[in-house]
Amino acid sequence: xxxxxxxxxxxxxxxxxxxxxxxxxxxxxxxxxxxxxxxxxxxxxxxxxxxxxxxxxxxxxxxxxxxxxxxxxxxxxxxxxxxxxxxxxxxxxxxxxxxxxxxxxxxxxxxxxxxxxxxxxxxxxxxxx
Ligand code: SF4
Numbered sequence: 662x663x664x665x666x667x668x669x670x671x672x673x674x675x676x677x678x679x680x681x682x683x684x685x686x687x688x689x690x691x692x693x694x695x696x697x698x699x700x701x702x703x704x705x706x707x708x709x710x711x712x713x714x715x716x717x718x719x720x721x722x723x724x725x726x727x728x729x730x731x732x733x734x735x736x737x738x739x740x741x742x743x744x745x746x747x748x749x750x751x752x753x754x755x756x757x758x759x760x761x762x763x764x765x766x767x768x769x770x771x772x773x774x775x776x777x778x779x780x781x782x783x784x785x786x787x788x789x790x
Contacts, residue, residue: 662749664745664749666700666701666704668682668684668701668704669683669684669685670682670683670684670685671683671701671705678715679715679716679717680705680709680711680715680716680717681717681718681719682698682701682702682705682716682717682718682719683719683720683721684697684698684701684718684719684720684721685720685721685722685723686720686721686722686723686724687723687724688724689724690720690722690729694720694729695718695731695737696741696744698718698719698720698731698733699718699733699737699738699740699741700741700745701718702716702718702733702737702738703738703741703742706738713733713734713735713738716733717730717732718730718731718733719731755769755770772788
């Protein structure tokens, strides 16, 4: 399954020979920030054969003006890879035909009972129609 990612900024520091991935955050820090960057690092490793020790991942917070740099291990990449695989499997349960991208019936997608979520939902218009 093809996974699409959108890296905000990536450059190669030719002095340190490091690949640097930068992601700007407008909101609060979350545990997911590191996982998101780990996914980008996995892409670099697979696509460009970039050695993990030469990949630097960084969050720049626009809210606090702080920068956080993470170092990753093979375990981190294995974990994020596994999460992607599990997520694909979960999504696959909602398809009758994966090749044609045909979903199961609408009855398998119940509305949330926590309606506060709906305000920010990308599917609000579709859901209310
Ligand atoms: S609007 Fe979004 S969050 Fe609310 S029920 Fe529909 S899909 Fe779920």
